[in-house]
Amino acid sequence: MVEDSYDAIVVGAGGDGPVAAWKLAEAGLSVLVLEAGPFYGNEQWPRPNEDPGGEASSSAEDLSGDLLDEQFTTREFEMITKLVFGPADHERGFWFRKFPGDGAILQCAGVGGTTLHYTGCHPRAYPAAIDEQGHWPIEYADLIPYYQEVEEMCDVAPAPVTAKEELFFRGAADAGWELIEDLNVTEPGYRPQPNAITQPDERLHVDAGYDGDFTYPDVEGDTLALGNIAGNPHPRGAPYEEKAKKASNVSFVPPALRTGNVTIRPNAFVTDVVTVTPRGDTPTVAGVQFRDTWSGSVQQVDSEVVVLAAGAIETPRLWLNADLPANEWVGRGLTIHFGDNVMGLWDPDDLDEAIGSDVIDQHEGQDIAARFDYPGVGMLQTVGTAPGIGAILGFGASASGFAFQNDTPGEPWDTIGRLAGTELKRLLSDYRRMLQILVVSDDRPHQRNGVTVAPGVADEHGPIPIVNYEPSEGDRQRRDELARIAADILREAGASHVHRSDSPPTALHVHSTMRMGKVVDEACEAYDVDRLFVADHSVLANGVGGANPTNTGQALAARTGERIVERHF
Amino acid sequence: MVTNRIDDWLSVMWQSLTSTGGLLLELVGVGPDVDPHTKVTFRAIGDAVMPETPGLAGELGPEHVSGGLAVDLDAFTVTYVDDGFQLGLPHLGPQGNIPIADPIAHLLDSAALTLVERGDNERDPDVDRALSLLGPDDPSPRAVEDVVGPFAKLSRRDRLRAIAIVDEFDVEFTPTDDDLFELDAGLVGQLVIGFMEMIYYSEWQGYDEFTQPPSRRSHPNDRSAVQSWRQTGFPGFADGYAALRGYVGTTDSPLGGGDTWATVDEAADVRIVRESGGFRENDYETSDYREPFPVESG
Numbered sequence: 102m103v104e105d106s107y108d109a110i111v112v113g114a115g116g117d118g119p120v121a122a123w124k125l126a127e128a129g130l131s132v133l134v135l136e137a138g139p140f141y142g143n144e145q146w147p148r149p150n151e152d153p154g155g156e157a158s159s160s161a162e163d164l165s166g167d168l169l170d171e172q173f174t175t176r177e178f179e180m181i182t183k184l185v186f187g188p189a190d191h192e193r194g195f196w197f198r199k200f201p202g203d204g205a206i207l208q209c210a211g212v213g214g215t216t217l218h219y220t221g222c223h224p225r226a227y228p229a230a231i232d233e234q235g236h237w238p239i240e241y242a243d244l245i246p247y248y249q250e251v252e253e254m255c256d257v258a259p260a261p262v263t264a265k266e267e268l269f270f271r272g273a274a275d276a277g278w279e280l281i282e283d284l285n286v287t288e289p290g291y292r293p294q295p296n297a298i299t300q301p302d303e304r305l306h307v308d309a310g311y312d313g314d315f316t317y318p319d320v321e322g323d324t325l326a327l328g329n330i331a332g333n334p335h336p337r338g339a340p341y342e343e344k345a346k347k348a349s350n351v352s353f354v355p356p357a358l359r360t361g362n363v364t365i366r367p368n369a370f371v372t373d374v375v376t377v378t379p380r381g382d383t384p385t386v387a388g389v390q391f392r393d394t395w396s397g398s399v400q401q402v403d404s405e406v407v408v409l410a411a412g413a414i415e416t417p418r419l420w421l422n423a424d425l426p427a428n429e430w431v432g433r434g435l436t437i438h439f440g441d442n443v444m445g446l447w448d449p450d451d452l453d454e455a456i457g458s459d460v461i462d463q464h465e466g467q468d469i470a471a472r473f474d475y476p477g478v479g480m481l482q483t484v485g486t487a488p489g490i491g492a493i494l495g496f497g498a499s500a501s502g503f504a505f506q507n508d509t510p511g512e513p514w515d516t517i518g519r520l521a522g523t524e525l526k527r528l529l530s531d532y533r534r535m536l537q538i539l540v541v542s543d544d545r546p547h548q549r550n551g552v553t554v555a556p557g558v559a560d561e562h563g564p565i566p567i568v569n570y571e572p573s574e575g576d577r578q579r580r581d582e583l584a585r586i587a588a589d590i591l592r593e594a595g596a597s598h599v600h601r602s603d604s605p606p607t608a609l610h611v612h613s614t615m616r617m618g619k620v621v622d623e624a625c626e627a628y629d630v631d632r633l634f635v636a637d638h639s640v641l642a643n644g645v646g647g648a649n650p651t652n653t654g655q656a657l658a659a660r661t662g663e664r665i666v667e668r669h670f
Numbered sequence: 671m672v673t674n675r676i677d678d679w680l681s682v683m684w685q686s687l688t689s690t691g692g693l694l695l696e697l698v699g700v701g702p703d704v705d706p707h708t709k710v711t712f713r714a715i716g717d718a719v720m721p722e723t724p725g726l727a728g729e730l731g732p733e734h735v736s737g738g739l740a741v742d743l744d745a746f747t748v749t750y751v752d753d754g755f756q757l758g759l760p761h762l763g764p765q766g767n768i769p770i771a772d773p774i775a776h777l778l779d780s781a782a783l784t785l786v787e788r789g790d791n792e793r794d795p796d797v798d799r800a801l802s803l804l805g806p807d808d809p810s811p812r813a814v815e816d817v818v819g820p821f822a823k824l825s826r827r828d829r830l831r832a833i834a835i836v837d838e839f840d841v842e843f844t845p846t847d848d849d850l851f852e853l854d855a856g857l858v859g860q861l862v863i864g865f866m867e868m869i870y871y872s873e874w875q876g877y878d879e880f881t882q883p884p885s886r887r888s889h890p891n892d893r894s895a896v897q898s899w900r901q902t903g904f905p906g907f908a909d910g911y912a913a914l915r916g917y918v919g920t921t922d923s924p925l926g927g928g929d930t931w932a933t934v935d936e937a938a939d940v941r942i943v944r945e946s947g948g949f950r951e952n953d954y955e956t957s958d959y960r961e962p963f964p965v966e967s968g
Contacts, residue, residue, distance in 0.1 A: 148883075148884075148885050150883070150884050151883045151884065151885060171885075172884070174884075174889075174907075175907045176872075176873045176889060176891075176907060177872050177873065178868065178869060178872035178873055178874045179873070179880075179884070179887070179889075181868075183884065187756070188756075190765070191883060191884055192753075192765045193756050193765045193766060193767060194753050194754040194765075194767045194768070195754060195755050195756070196756070197755045197756065197768070200856075201856065202837070202856040203837055203856035203857065203858075203859040203860040204856070204860075205860060228954045228956050229956040229959040232956050233956050233957075233959040241954075241956075249951075258946060258948060259917055259918065259925050259926065259946055259947070259948065259949065261914050261915075261916070261917060261946070262914070262916050262917055262918060262942050263911075263913045263914065263915055264913070264915070266915075266918075267915055267932065267934070267942060270918060270934045270935075270940070270942075271934055271935075274934050274935035274938065274940055275935075279938065280918065280920065280923070280925075280935075280938065280940050282920075282923050282924055282925050282949060282950050282952075283949060283950050283952040283954075284949045284950065284951055284952065285951075285952050285953075285954040287955065287956060287959075292918070292925075292949075293917065293918050293925065295949060300946055301914055303914070303944075304912075305910065305911070305912045305914045306912070306914045306915070306916070307912060307913060307914060307915055308931075309912065311912040314909070315908070315910025315911075316909055316910075320910065324909060324910025324911070325910055325911045325912075325913045325914060326907075326908050326909060326910045326911060328907070335909065335910065336909070336910070337909055457932075462913075464904065464905070464908075465911040465913040466911070466913055476959070477959065477960075477961055477962045477963075478962055478963070487872070487873075487904060487907070488871040488872070488898065488899075488902045488904050489867075489868045489869070489870075489871040489872025489873070489874075490868065490872075491871070492867040492868055492870070492871040493864045493865065493867055493868035496867065497860070497863055497864030497865075497867045497868065498859070498860060498863070498864050502834040502837070503830050503831075503834055505827065505830075506831075506834065519863060521718065521719045521720075521830055521863055521867065522718060522719065522720075522721050522826060522827070522830065523721060523723050523725070523726065525719075525720075525867065526720070526721075526723055526726060526734060526737075526901065527726065527729075527730070529871065529901065529902050530726075530730050530734055530901055530902065530903075532902035532903055532904060533903045533904075545965060545966070547966065560756075561766070573966045574966070575963045575964040575965050575966055578963040578964065579962075579963050582962070582963070605856075
């Protein structure tokens with residue numbers, strides 16, 4: 102059960118909060134983690150979307166691989182609906198937030214947060230993004246020991262090669278790029294993803310003639326069944342901690358609970374940060390108030406330290422709604438890796454020549470297992486999806502209108518824009534012969550971009566977040582350059598048709614709205630509120646160069662956990 | 671962006687909203703389950719986004735003919751958008767969800783009027799076009815003829831053009847006095863194109879009843895149960911695949927080693943090899959970093 106007071110409260114059990122909680126608990130502090138969404142795979146909540154279930158979980162014994170198997174069905178539409186940011190109750194819709202245009206923000210609710218959705222990609226930041234772009238008050242070298250610790254905890258290793266990765270590597274090599282073998286990337290080139298997914302059993306090699314079941318204990322590790330965006334419970338039958346994908350609920354929550362010092366309270370939306378001002382100057386944090394998303398009841402818990410880890414949208418929203426001291430950078434400087442999608446389609450004979458098969462079958466293998474790095478510009482990554490997610494990511498949105506409204510003379514793509522109708526049906530009939538490349542640009546923090554709240558536009562937890570995002574000319578040029586490189590790689594790999602989405606700004610990676618050096622200091626403690634820390638992607642001082650941010654967010658959260666203990670306990 | 675038209679558009683929008691008797695009542699959960707105008711409009715959306723395509727039979731095969739209306743994609747999309755977003759304010763509807771299918775239908779009518787006003791429609795609006803989309807379980811054409819809006823009268827491609835116009839409106843409207851409900855126009859395109867496409871191509875059609883609680887849903891995970899899977903060739907969800915080709919490596923690379931399965935780049939010695947290694951914890955140097963593109967301050 103939830104006590105009246107703790108040494109530390111962590112607001113949010115997403116990708117980073119459990120890392121900070123683990124560090125604090127390892128040091129012997131009592132820690133309460135408050136999570137707005139449900140706790141999947143926990144015996145306290147056998148039907149987490151239908152019944153309120155238990156109150157809190159304080160033991161790794163509660164974790165159940167069988168329940169995770171049951172709740173994570175791998176069916177894409179059901180799982181997207183289940184995981185996207187909203188209350189646990191399946192009868193209620195997503196929490197509404199405002200985003201400009203027809204883009205969207207991808208956030209998840211639940212213990213594990215958006216790592217429930219993520220594809221396990223765990224590269225480090227580009228060193229130059231930390232050391233040379235002028236945003237960070239600490240050095241890349243400061244992060245390395247924490248990267249190493251996180252990578253060890255998450256089984257980070259080179260991702261396996263299936264047909265789609267081989268096709269991409271061939272295209273990248275033929276386009277003149279070189280293989281990168283390093284963790285600390287300073288030059289452009291291609292490499293396997295450093296993925297936080299336990300590598301597959303070697304018996305799953307195409308030459309090994311495996312004809313057994315793909316369930317534990319027949320096989321261990323990843324089963325190459327895609328599905329990470331939909332939660333990935335594979336291998337089915339495995340104990341909770343033996344699941345291949347190391348989302349934070351699998352990697353950091355179990356060791357945090359095993360310390361005996363951590364209580365995780367799901368279905369708890371924090372609506373206020375309580376402060377006291379004993380000396381009449383800088384406020385000091387005293388606890389938080391949260392609302393039960395099932396019953397609506399409100400509870401206050403006291404603590405010596407509060408760590409905000411609700412993510413780069415909700416953390417500034419909470420700050421603003423809690424009426425904490427004004428700071429011109431709270432909520433500002435949002436980066437989202439302003440992205441795009443470039444799709445290749447192949448003729449069967451060309452594919453056969455390239456990869457020895459007339460289909461790519463993107464649903465086999467890991468979702469994202471090959472990448473192209475370009476420090477200063479961003480990255481590309483191959484994406485395999487089931488057809489529903491593929492349709493909305495690749496064709497469902499565009500800043501250029503519909504493809505039939507656009508001509509493409511002189512462009513490296515044959516079509517550009519949103520697709521619907523006959524054209525979409527014709528194109529998706531080739532689902533088994535298509536490969537999508539996700540463009541992820543190194544957009545830079547601008548003060549105009551970010552999260553605000555407005556009185557009057559409120560939900561049950563206060564004024565909702567209103568997000569503004571408008572890329573700069575440089576951001577657009579970086580994205581265009583990456584899209585051109587993607588098209589070139591697909592052509593070199595033999596694609597007969599290349600389609601570019603020209604996606605509207607869509608926030609898959611969300612960061613830098615409570616930036617280190619602007620809102621928080623080098624230990625991630627707020628300049629304006631004593632004992633209030635931030636440990637999520639909002640403290641990243643920029644978009645880490647365009648590399649997937651989870652590794653850096655977790656490394657920094659681990660570092661922050663240690664700094665909290667050093668400073669205050 | 672059509673900022674000079676926003677005031678006009680808002681005015682049309684507001685007239686459209688207020689002239690629809692019962693809309694505000696529906697916003698507070700009173701009224702018919704699905705407004706006939708909304709029903710007809712969403713059938714027109716479904717027909718434009720995922721049409722029946724007899725022309726693809728010869729090119730791709732007979733399984734590629736059926737479209738969204740054949741599987742009631744339109745009706746489910748109404749349910750989905752009405753249940754999909756909530757502010758947790760019970761007086762706005764069941765479970766605090768915000769019913770937005772009706773406002774979307776009216777917004778698309780406004781976009782259709784704008785399209786025609788601009789002269790950008792390629793074919794004349796025609797009420798029979800909308801009525802021909804009614805299914806066997808829908809009210810008779812005569813019963814709904816009077817509620818067919820401008821959007822549903824457009825040709826398929828003109829309907830898509832009208833949706834594209836909605837994307838241009840970077841505005842919001844607040845039909846209630848206390849600003850409790852806002853609808854960003856950009857969300858409309860996302861819902862009626864992006865989400866409709868995702869629903870259609872996902873496993874959705876295979877459920878007995880998706881609105882059941884999760885623990886009571888059943889899905890056969892069989893290609894024959896999902897029309898779109900037959901059209902894409904997606905085999906359904908699997909526990910795993912023996913699809914491993916190996917790991918990337920070179921002769922001296924730490925990334926991988928062992929037997930070669932395939933050569934990727936002969937000149938650079940890049941191969942797919944049987945065993946995985948690891949990435950190198952390399953020294954790095956960034957002092958020669960130069961920004962490839964302009965960097966704006968702020």
